Amino acid sequence: MTRLSKEVDDVAFLSWAKPTSDTPQHIKDGAIAAIKKGLVGGYSENAGLLKLREEIVRKLKRDNNINANPAQILVTVGAIEGLSAAVMALIDPGDEVILPSPTYSTHIRQVVIASGKPVLVPSIEEEGFIWDIDGVKKAITGKTRAIMYCSPSNPTGTVFDEKQLRQLAEIALENNLTVITDEAYEYFVFDGHKHFSIASIPEMRKNVVSCYTFTKTYAMTGWRIGYLHADEELIPQITKAHIPFAICAPVVSQYAALAALEGPQDCVVDFRDHYFSARNVMCERLDRLDSIFEYHKPGGSYLMFPKILLNEGRDSAAFCKKLLREARVSTTPGIAFGPTGQSHLRLSFCVSDKEIHKAFDRMESYFK
Numbered sequence: 001m002t003r004l005s006k007e008v009d010d011v012a013f014l015s016w017a018k019p020t021s022d023t024p025q026h027i028k029d030g031a032i033a034a035i036k037k038g039l040v041g042g043y044s045e046n047a048g049l050l051k052l053r054e055e056i057v058r059k060l061k062r063d064n065n066i067n068a069n070p071a072q073i074l075v076t077v078g079a080i081e082g083l084s085a086a087v088m089a090l091i092d093p094g095d096e097v098i099l100p101s102p103t104y105s106t107h108i109r110q111v112v113i114a115s116g117k118p119v120l121v122p123s124i125e126e127e128g129f130i131w132d133i134d135g136v137k138k139a140i141t142g143k144t145r146a147i148m149y150c151s152p153s154n155p156t157g158t159v160f161d162e163k164q165l166r167q168l169a170e171i172a173l174e175n176n177l178t179v180i181t182d183e184a185y186e187y188f189v190f191d192g193h194k195h196f197s198i199a200s201i202p203e204m205r206k207n208v209v210s211c212y213t214f215t216k217t218y219a220m221t222g223w224r225i226g227y228l229h230a231d232e233e234l235i236p237q238i239t240k241a242h243i244p245f246a247i248c249a250p251v252v253s254q255y256a257a258l259a260a261l262e263g264p265q266d267c268v269v270d271f272r273d274h275y276f277s278a279r280n281v282m283c284e285r286l287d288r289l290d291s292i293f294e295y296h297k298p299g300g301s302y303l304m305f306p307k308i309l310l311n312e313g314r315d316s317a318a319f320c321k322k323l324l325r326e327a328r329v330s331t332t333p334g335i336a337f338g339p340t341g342q343s344h345l346r347l348s349f350c351v352s353d354k355e356i357h358k359a360f361d362r363m364e365s366y367f368k
């Protein structure tokens with residue numbers, strides 16, 4: 001959609017799941033200071049700077065209720081490299097990985113490039129795209145090795161609650177499966193929803209790889225910096241994939257990440273407040289198009305996944321292309337997130353209110 005959007009003039013753009021704010025100044029200053037001190041020209045330890053890992057340990061205790069130590073942390077090139085390295089380390093050819101559908105399409109591709117088999121379990125849309133726990137149980141075979149999900153979810157914005165995640169943990173423990181989590185949007189939850197990290201369940205200590213990122217929390221997309229937490233026994237295995245992918249995460253970005261964790265956290269609250277208000281604006285505008293779209297209010301992230309009620313929406317890719325060409329609004333087709341994504345589109349509200357209004361003014365005239 002990004003490429004196609006460039007062929008159309010003055011597009012109202014709701015396609016990207018990336019923060020549109022710039023990285024806060026104190027984080028940039030941390031990186032600049034490290035550059036000036038000559039600290040960033042070489043590699044760091046493969047696992048990442050010890051000082052950064054110590055800060056991450058503190059953050060995991062404070063915000064995720066996870067008791068970790070620096071030997072359980074691997075600093076990665078964004079959450080993406082952590083997820084890729086974890087999948088590469090854990091999945092042998094032919095192993096099955098259970099994912100909810102719809103889900104972040106990159107997870108599906110990560111399983112495929114490790115020669116694993118993604119097994120997509122349709123989410124329960126009527127209840128806001130929650131896990132179908134019975135569906136997960138039925139999907140388990142002798143080849144199942146892992147369960148992989150993001151919460152809050154890209155594309156649906158669903159925050160899987162503690163009760164469901166405890167049920168998933170039980171299934172994982174009964175079947176000796178590893179749960180691979182992507183918690184990229186952990187701080188962006190609304191309406192009393194709570195982000196729950198499955199690794200905070202003590203019995204799950206050896207059964208979880210949790211992946212995190214600075215990308216969303218601190219608007220650091222381009223710095224390519226994230227980290228994962230796993231049991232000490234798993235870290236050397238994951239490192240065997242991390243080294244050929246990256247050797248280490250960019251050192252300048254590790255210093256920026258350190259500044260992010262050590263500095264004031266008001267920026268995170270400001271980002272969340274902005275996304276909360278933008279979500280409400282988008283929901284209000286969607287309410288006015290209730291003959292075209294039906295939606296669940298997302299409890300987190302900055303994404304939502306309305307269902308297209310028109311017949312032509314059944315082919316979500318064709319629908320999105322038409323919307324782009326004829327209404328000059330760029331969205332993302334639901335099919336990109338798994339087969340149950342068909343008849344949906346993903347809308348991002350990590351944009352200004354002005355952009356949301358521009359997109360919906362256009363859609364209102366288009367669908368009139």
Ligand SMILES: Cc1ncc(COP(=O)(O)O)c(C=O)c1O
Pocket residue numbers: 017018077078079080081104150153154182184212213214215221224225226
């Ligand atoms: C669920 C999810 N995970 C990971 C990423 C990418 O994270 P990073 O930039 O840390 O690699 C994205 C980006 O859109 C995402 O939506």
